[in-house]
Amino acid sequence: MTSSIVILTGAGVSAESGISTFRDPDGIWSKVDYREVATPQGFAANPARVHAFYNWRRQNVRSVEPNAAHVALARMEREFRGEFLLVTQNVDSLHERAGSQKLIHMHGQHDRALCAGCGSRNEWHDEMSMRSRCPACQRVGHMRPDVVWFGETPYEMDRIQAALGQCDLFISIGTSGNVYPAAGFVRIARAEGARTVELNLVPSEGAVHFDEADHGPATRVVPAFVEKLLA
Ligand code: BV8
Numbered sequence: 001m002t003s004s005i006v007i008l009t010g011a012g013v014s015a016e017s018g019i020s021t022f023r024d025p026d027g028i029w030s031k032v033d034y035r036e037v038a039t040p041q042g043f044a045a046n047p048a049r050v051h052a053f054y055n056w057r058r059q060n061v062r063s064v065e066p067n068a069a070h071v072a073l074a075r076m077e078r079e080f081r082g083e084f085l086l087v088t089q090n091v092d093s094l095h096e097r098a099g100s101q102k103l104i105h106m107h108g109q110h111d112r113a114l115c116a117g118c119g120s121r122n123e124w125h126d127e128m129s130m131r132s133r134c135p136a137c138q139r140v141g142h143m144r145p146d147v148v149w150f151g152e153t154p155y156e157m158d159r160i161q162a163a164l165g166q167c168d169l170f171i172s173i174g175t176s177g178n179v180y181p182a183a184g185f186v187r188i189a190r191a192e193g194a195r196t197v198e199l200n201l202v203p204s205e206g207a208v209h210f211d212e213a214d215h216g217p218a219t220r221v222v223p224a225f226v227e228k229l230l231a
Contacts, residue, residue, distance in 0.1 A: 012174020
């Protein structure tokens with residue numbers, strides 16, 4: 001009897017909503033060098049280029065909707081009678097818009113801004129640039145997207161690790177298993193005795209660590225898995 005579930009999602013869960021993934025053949029990292037747009041060094045070297053990258057991504061998600069996989073995960077949270085935590089690597093807000101609430105954005109959110117001057121975090125839906133003013137300290141020139149770049153510490157790691165330590169079911173959805181520490185979560189869960197399931201288009205880099213897998217598009221395999229689990 002499953003009593004505690006942790007779910008990890010990546011870009012693949014948003015792919016069928018029309019948001020590009022990172023490492024698929026036509027993915028984001030085939031168009032831009034992640035070192036230039038997703039590292040603190042890249043931001044320091046050329047903040048305008050980084051702001052343009054996140055403005056472009058923020059613009060892209062304006063017209064997209066949550067898909068059946070996001071909806072199924074929100075249903076699972078509502079109907080599953082046990083501990084539940086959804087950890088996403090994604091910086092889009094499609095999980096929230098589908099109704100997920102027990103949710104951690106471990107890599108931040110691109111519709112939030114972080115002021116490097118005063119440390120405040122605020123919702124931010126418009127263009128952001130070095131001319132943007134911090135709503136808290138009113139200073140200009142310190143605003144950056146509130147996302148976790150390579151070399152930066154993901155958010156809420158203590159809460160995530162505690163949940164991994166006591167879950168008996170770990171499900172990884174739509175992630176290639178390339179980026180750490182997220183890619184290591186399956187091993188932590190497994191070491192604690194959890195059943196591990198991968199729902200992904202194709203086997204990920206970490207496929208060998210999963211007890212079970214269902215490979216196919218998230219809008220098919222996730223609702224099917226949720227249906228079975230809740231039956
Ligand atoms: C950190 C910014 C220290 C936001 C991103 C070992 C241990 C610890 C760290 C490291 C380590 N080795 C290396 C590191 C450093 C580094 C790292 O992992 N480098 C990699 C490249 C080797 N990690 C870091 O720097 C991290 N910080 O380690 O701090 C620390 C460590 C532990 C504890 C405390 C502190 C910070 C990493 C965060 C970087 N930020 N993005 C943004 O702009 O989005 S990473 C970027 O990749 C995104 O955040 C994205 O979410 C993430 C992961 O990518 P995926 O989501 O998996 O997407 P991808 O395209 O790769 O795969 C999509 C999958 O979906 C594919 O498998 C595909 O088949 C599938 N799919 C496609 N379509 C569908 C589908 N599946 C289902 N249905 C479909 N329709």
